[in-house]
Amino acid sequence: xxxxxxxxxxxxxxxxxxxxxxxxxxxxxxxxxxxxxxxxxxxxxxxxxxxxxxxxxxxxxxxxxxxxxxxxxxxxxxxxxxxxxxxxxxxxxxxxxxxxxxxxxxxxxxxxxxxxxxxxxxxxxxxxxxxxxxxxxxxxxxxxxxxxxxxxxxxxxxxxxxxxxxxxxxxxxxxxxxxxxxxxxxxxxxxxxxxxxxxxxxxxxxxxxxxxxxxxxxxxxxxxxxxxxxxxxxxxxxxxxxxxxxxxxxxxxxxxxxxxxxxxxxxxxxxxxxxxxxxxxxxxxxxxxxxxxxxxxxxxxxxxxxxxxxxxxxxxxxxxxxxxxxxxxxxxxxxxxxxxxxxxxxxxxxxxxxxxxxxxxxxxxxxxxxxxxxxxxxxxxxxxxxxxxxxxxxxxxxxxxxxxxxxxxxxxxxxxxxxxxxxxxxxxxxxxxxxxxxxxxxxxxxxxxxxxxxxxxxxxxxxxxxxxxxxxxxxxxxxxxxxxxxxxxxxxxx
Ligand SMILES: Cc1cc2nc3c(=O)[nH]c(=O)nc-3n(C[C@H](O)[C@H](O)[C@H](O)COP(=O)(O)OP(=O)(O)OC[C@H]3O[C@@H](n4cnc5c(N)ncnc54)[C@H](O)[C@@H]3O)c2cc1C
Numbered sequence: 001x002x003x004x005x006x007x008x009x010x011x012x013x014x015x016x017x018x019x020x021x022x023x024x025x026x027x028x029x030x031x032x033x034x035x036x037x038x039x040x041x042x043x044x045x046x047x048x049x050x051x052x053x054x055x056x057x058x059x060x061x062x063x064x065x066x067x068x069x070x071x072x073x074x075x076x077x078x079x080x081x082x083x084x085x086x087x088x089x090x091x092x093x094x095x096x097x098x099x100x101x102x103x104x105x106x107x108x109x110x111x112x113x114x115x116x117x118x119x120x121x122x123x124x125x126x127x128x129x130x131x132x133x134x135x136x137x138x139x140x141x142x143x144x145x146x147x148x149x150x151x152x153x154x155x156x157x158x159x160x161x162x163x164x165x166x167x168x169x170x171x172x173x174x175x176x177x178x179x180x181x182x183x184x185x186x187x188x189x190x191x192x193x194x195x196x197x198x199x200x201x202x203x204x205x206x207x208x209x210x211x212x213x214x215x216x217x218x219x220x221x222x223x224x225x226x227x228x229x230x231x232x233x234x235x236x237x238x239x240x241x242x243x244x245x246x247x248x249x250x251x252x253x254x255x256x257x258x259x260x261x262x263x264x265x266x267x268x269x270x271x272x273x274x275x276x277x278x279x280x281x282x283x284x285x286x287x288x289x290x291x292x293x294x295x296x297x298x299x300x301x302x303x304x305x306x307x308x309x310x311x312x313x314x315x316x317x318x319x320x321x322x323x324x325x326x327x328x329x330x331x332x333x334x335x336x337x338x339x340x341x342x343x344x345x346x347x348x349x350x351x352x353x354x355x356x357x358x359x360x361x362x363x364x365x366x367x368x369x370x371x372x373x374x375x376x377x378x379x380x381x382x383x384x385x386x387x388x389x390x391x392x393x394x395x396x397x398x399x400x401x402x403x404x405x406x407x408x409x410x411x412x413x414x415x416x417x418x419x420x421x422x423x424x425x426x427x428x429x430x431x432x433x434x435x436x437x438x439x440x441x442x443x444x445x446x447x448x449x450x451x452x453x454x455x456x457x458x459x460x461x462x463x464x465x466x467x468x469x470x471x472x473x474x475x476x477x478x479x480x481x482x483x484x485x486x487x488x489x490x491x492x493x494x
Pocket of ligand 1: 007008009010011012013030031032033036037038039040052053054055056057058244245246247275276277285304306371421424425426427432433460461462463468469470471473
């Protein structure tokens with residue numbers, strides 16, 4: 001039986017491991033941290049439960065596909081429920097908007113902002129659906145190693161139909177009269193850690209994922225997902241070694257033959273699947289001769305500044321997911337990607353899973369996961385100095401938006417800075433979605449799932465194709481596992 005080492009127990013690594021073990025390979029995962037899940041992590045304290053990474057679950061069918069491949073039922077592992085109110089949006093002038101998976105309700109909300117935009121929304125969503133369907137046949141179904149195939153006329157015509165020289169922001173402006181709706185749809189660029197003013201209009205497919213396919217929640221918390229994948233992997237005999245950082249991928253004659261762990265142990269394998277951040281893997285785990293300068297130029301995605309707040313108060317004005325918009329969206333993204341500074345008046349995301357799941361907080365309390373997009377790490381921001389005052393400004397802003405007495409009601413608190421994302425998960429400069437999609441050709445520039453230079457080396461996770469976010473990293477695991485299963489074959493890569 002051929003054996004495989006997976007570096008990292010993030011969702012991409014777990015998904016690849018499950019598929020490969022089900023296909024008859026002998027799989028071992030080596031994970032640096034003491035728990036599985038990577039950036040999908042959790043904190044439990046004083047009766048509160050917090051997901052510290054992902055909080056919004058989309059593309060449920062991708063998770064189902066993994067369980068189906070393993071001849072298991074998703075329902076036997078996870079209780080995944082649809083959210084009726086997808087997200088509640090707040091603006092500083094007091095207006096509020098509930099995005100709902102019931103499109104008539106969403107249209108009623110749109111009519112309150114700008115009646116002409118109801119029809120525009122229908123057209124926008126139809127376009128988003130077309131884009132999603134094309135991406136589903138091309139980018140989301142094929143590894144970038146298949147690029148030569150994707151450039152054949154059969155696919156190329158479709159790819160050109162969804163490619164755009166326009167930015168997402170320009171696209172949204174061309175559809176919606178209401179500046180608020182433009183801002184709302186611009187926000188979808190942040191789902192892969194990018195700026196709407198730089199990411200191509202192709203990403204206008206993302207709203208279809210949410211409005212068309214639904215927003216979901218895993219009862220008990222999103223951390224149930226990696227736990228379910230861990231269970232699935234173990235059922236197929238995957239060995240998971242925790243607290244086991246890898247120092248080096250061993251390469252002989254341009255072929256990987258295994259890894260060396262940080263305590264010096266050499267573990268041989270027929271294949272290596274790196275779920276460690278792909279850019280960091282090239283930087284630190286692979287001989288320098290294989291390092292491609294282009295990787296250094298790839299802009300990391302945004303990072304995140306997170307507050308976990310256990311609050312002894314109920315906030316009836318909150319939904320499960322909430323957005324408190326900034327008044328100047330362009331300034332926010334200039335700060336993030338041009339100045340590499342925390343935005344002064346940022347948009348704030350608050351997940352209160354306690355609104356729909358009583359297991360997440362003590363009675364009459366809320367577990368607030370507060371996330372503000374933050375720049376990837378650089379010398380321009382020292383979070384050790386700035387975290388406290390930034391935290392204060394966020395609490396103050398949330399109070400001004402109606403979360404009364406928030407400061408006085410906090411009984412548990414933890415701050416997570418971009419530096420922690422960088423150090424704990426060894427991500428490229430603390431990026432939370434791998435590389436950004438700022439740039440027209442960004443989708444073609446991700447690390448392919450199979451190395452073109454080093455035989456038997458594969459890459460999965462947010463910095464690889466097809467991108468960051470839970471469902472996409474599961475797809476990267478699928479693509480790598482399929483290539484290994486079918487015998488890697490020829491293809492494009494670097
Ligand atoms: C704050 C935040 C909010 C988010 N919100 C959402 C959301 O709402 N919805 C959504 O879908 N996605 C969201 N995401 C993104 C999503 O969580 C990630 O894209 C996804 O989980 C990344 O999976 P991955 O496979 O890339 O692995 P990672 O999570 O990056 O895990 C990689 C693993 O490799 C390990 N590792 C690294 N180097 C080594 C080494 N040398 N040796 C051994 N192990 C190593 C790390 O410790 C880690 O466990 C969010 C992320 C964050 C941080």
